[in-house]
Amino acid sequence: MPEGHTVHRLAAEHQRMFGGRRVAASSPQGRFAEGAARVDGRVLVEADAHGKHLLVRFDDERTLHVHLGIYGKYVFGAVPAPEPVGAVRLRLAGAAGFADLRGPNACELLEPGDVKVLRDRLGPDPLRADGDPEVAWRRVGRARTPIAVLLMDQSVVAGPGNIYRAEVLFRRGIDPRLPGRRLTREQWAGIWDDLVVLMAAGVRAGRIDTVRPEHMPEAMGRPPRVDGHGGEVYVYRRAGLPCLVCGSEVRTVELAARNLFWCPGCQPSAV
Structure with a gap:
């Protein structure tokens, strides 16, 4: 399972590639089709990490929560994005590139209150400025x-x-x-x-x-x-x-x- 530094790197890459821009979202695999439809066309406001949890907030205040678990994996690439290969749970795409997510333990959209519940059950993160x-x-x-x-x-x-x-x-x-x-x-x-x-x-x-x-x-x-x-x-x-x-x-x-x-x-x- 990836350790916390990997997830912070993923957050930084999301911010670099999509931060402040509208993204296209799809679920080629189909397992996250409803969530992808809600994200599609939204502005990615902020990508953050807390421990092993990736938190990507959009302009409707919903947050994409991803926990890679043992088998989860991200692949980033340049545009034009190729046809998805394999079981891609979520693809985000923008002018600067694309990100494909496969096999995560969790991939869900959270409301602001749900994000607080998640953070409250986690201990402090040594990589965060607020880690105490x-x-x-x-x-x-x-x-x-x-x-x-x-x-x-x-x-x-x-x-x-x-x-x-x-x-x-x-x-x-x-x-x-x-x-x-x-x-x-x-x-x-x-x-x-x-x-x-x-x-x-x-x-x-x-x-x-x-x-x-x-x-x-x-x-x-x-x-x-x-x-x-x-x-x-x-x-x-x-x-x-x-x-x-x-x-x-x-x-x-x-x-x-x-x-x-x-x-x-x-x-x-x-x-």
């Missing part, structure tokens, strides 16, 4: 749940996924199994600040890189990582390999139905 770490801390600081689980709970923090949670905990030297209520405020502040920096870098680069300069391939004389799920990382999908920092074997375990990766040397047990 204290709001998340009020839940984290009293939770018995492991911090690795809390960081994947979108009602606690909106945006991070499996890669960011593993990497930020490694970078902060925190045992991922540590209950939230045993974190200090300073540790939480460090986690949040690192998420802000790492996820903003992900927006700029279009991929996830979490390795510090001294641990990059050219600095260490090692081959670059080859993986479609991210760039240079410390522990994510490196189970059984030596830690880039201390040499300990990176471990993995299933936690809350997701694979968790950590280094027992750099993240000593605190459970």
